[in-house]
Amino acid sequence: MTTASLDWLIIGGGIHGVHIAACLLAEAKIAPNQLRIVDPGSKLLERWETCTAITGMTHLRSPAVHHLDLDAWSLNRFAGKPKRQSLGLMKGKYRKPALSLFNSHCEKVIHQYGLSKLHIQDRAVACSVGCEEVNVSFVSGNEVKAKNLVLAIGAAEQPHWPEWAPQDHARVHHIFAPGFDGWPSSSEAVAVIGGGISSAQVALRLARAGHEVHMVVRHALREENFDSDPGWLGPKNMVQFDKESNLNRRRRMINDARHRGSMPPDVSSALRRAIDHSQIQWHATAVEEVSQGETELRLQLKDGCALDVDRILLATGFSKKRPGGALVDDLIESASLPCAECGYPVVDESLRWHSNIFVTGPLAELEIGPVSRNIAGARRAASRLVEVARKDKAGLQKAS
Numbered sequence: 197m198t199t200a201s202l203d204w205l206i207i208g209g210g211i212h213g214v215h216i217a218a219c220l221l222a223e224a225k226i227a228p229n230q231l232r233i234v235d236p237g238s239k240l241l242e243r244w245e246t247c248t249a250i251t252g253m254t255h256l257r258s259p260a261v262h263h264l265d266l267d268a269w270s271l272n273r274f275a276g277k278p279k280r281q282s283l284g285l286m287k288g289k290y291r292k293p294a295l296s297l298f299n300s301h302c303e304k305v306i307h308q309y310g311l312s313k314l315h316i317q318d319r320a321v322a323c324s325v326g327c328e329e330v331n332v333s334f335v336s337g338n339e340v341k342a343k344n345l346v347l348a349i350g351a352a353e354q355p356h357w358p359e360w361a362p363q364d365h366a367r368v369h370h371i372f373a374p375g376f377d378g379w380p381s382s383s384e385a386v387a388v389i390g391g392g393i394s395s396a397q398v399a400l401r402l403a404r405a406g407h408e409v410h411m412v413v414r415h416a417l418r419e420e421n422f423d424s425d426p427g428w429l430g431p432k433n434m435v436q437f438d439k440e441s442n443l444n445r446r447r448r449m450i451n452d453a454r455h456r457g458s459m460p461p462d463v464s465s466a467l468r469r470a471i472d473h474s475q476i477q478w479h480a481t482a483v484e485e486v487s488q489g490e491t492e493l494r495l496q497l498k499d500g501c502a503l504d505v506d507r508i509l510l511a512t513g514f515s516k517k518r519p520g521g522a523l524v525d526d527l528i529e530s531a532s533l534p535c536a537e538c539g540y541p542v543v544d545e546s547l548r549w550h551s552n553i554f555v556t557g558p559l560a561e562l563e564i565g566p567v568s569r570n571i572a573g574a575r576r577a578a579s580r581l582v583e584v585a586r587k588d589k590a591g592l593q594k595a596s
């Protein structure tokens with residue numbers, strides 16, 4: 197067992213953890229030997245790469261100014277001059293970057309700031325608050341004492357399973373379940389459950405591969421350019437959100453703002469075309485139950501019809517429950533950390549949950565607002581943490 201002592205430990209090496217690490221090093225001038233990112237993946241951003249690859253998405257939903265580098269124009273510059281860019285590198289008037297371009301740019305960021313060397317491949321299993329630091333224990337048995345801990349635990353480890361869906365059936369899979377291996381190899385009839393962008397992308401990917409595809413969606417097709425209105429990226433909507441002191445009302449504002457189960461026009465057009473050409477069958481209803489036939493899975497639908505398929509792929513997004521599982525539950529209990537009625541952290545403007553503990557992503561939602569889970573949310577969280585780190589350093593210099 198080894199015990200290390202650090203200024204900053206970030207739990208989670210996803211989009212948020214990586215961007216925050218880059219900003220703390222480059223903007224707040226935290227020394228690399230004083231910062232680590234712990235994540236169980238074999239490399240940083242592994243969950244992001246896996247989840248996005250499964251969907252078959254070609255472009256991001258967010259525009260090119262949302263990325264992991266510091267300068268907002270970094271990804272645009274990385275893509276090269278518009279005239280020289282290969283076709284499709286940036287899509288539409290919002291210049292949504294190709295996934296391949298975005299991922300290469302992420303690699304550039306990781307390389308530029310030397311982040312791979314700061315990655316501890318491990319899982320944090322317990323945190324306890326000391327006088328001036330937080331003790332974090334890893335599954336390996338190693339420990340880190342950190343003056344500042346950032347919980348950058350996204351939702352990617354908690355896919356939402358509808359109640360009717362068995363979790364132990366060899367041909368019922370959630371596309372975002374860690375270790376997903378449910379992609380059909382031979383020609384099959386597949387039911388894709390869910391009506392959002394990932395569900396549409398998976399259905400289109402299956403149709404392109406020649407499978408018989410059924411989409412079961414509780415609502416009509418919803419078209420929205422972004423996850424939430426761009427007004428939530430700035431003062432237009434955030435002034436009102438910041439003024440709201442009642443956290444239940446803030447939660448309602450977040451829920452109302454999110455365009456859940458929606459997809460941008462390019463994806464919905466492709467989906468409509470596939471439906472028109474009978475490559476995808478659209479079932480506007482919900483699933484009542486699933487039963488095992490001789491070889492097939494029978495989905496009993498709420499509209500009274502039944503659907504026989506070889507495989508069910510759940511594209512039902514992530515659970516709404518607070519991320520972090522037992523690690524965060526125990527921390528709340530032991531350090532008496534404040535939570536709102538929805539179970540999410542009550543933090544200050546610096547995203548501080550406790551004198552040494554900060555949050556980002558879903559855990560920072562009640563402070564950052566509806567974009568908190570997105571890349572834009574990572575950028576907003578990072579700028580607040582950089583301020584904390586700068587003040588921290590200035591305070592130390594004054595004291596010495």
Ligand SMILES: Cc1cc2nc3c(=O)[nH]c(=O)nc-3n(C[C@H](O)[C@H](O)[C@H](O)COP(=O)(O)OP(=O)(O)OC[C@H]3O[C@@H](n4cnc5c(N)ncnc54)[C@H](O)[C@@H]3O)c2cc1C
Pocket residue numbers: 207208209210211212213234235236237242243244247248251255256257258262318319320321348349350351352353394520523557558569570571572
């Ligand atoms: C398919 C898909 C496409 C998306 N497209 C966009 C887009 O175009 N634009 C946009 O803005 N957003 C998009 N998003 C939303 C969001 O940006 C992503 O979900 C992003 O990956 C969230 O990053 P994160 O760092 O919060 O979380 P995660 O990606 O969940 O990363 C968190 C990491 O923390 C690790 N972790 C969890 N618990 C522990 C622990 N105890 N110890 C150590 N490590 C731990 C996890 O293993 C994981 O690696 C998309 C999401 C998905 C799923």
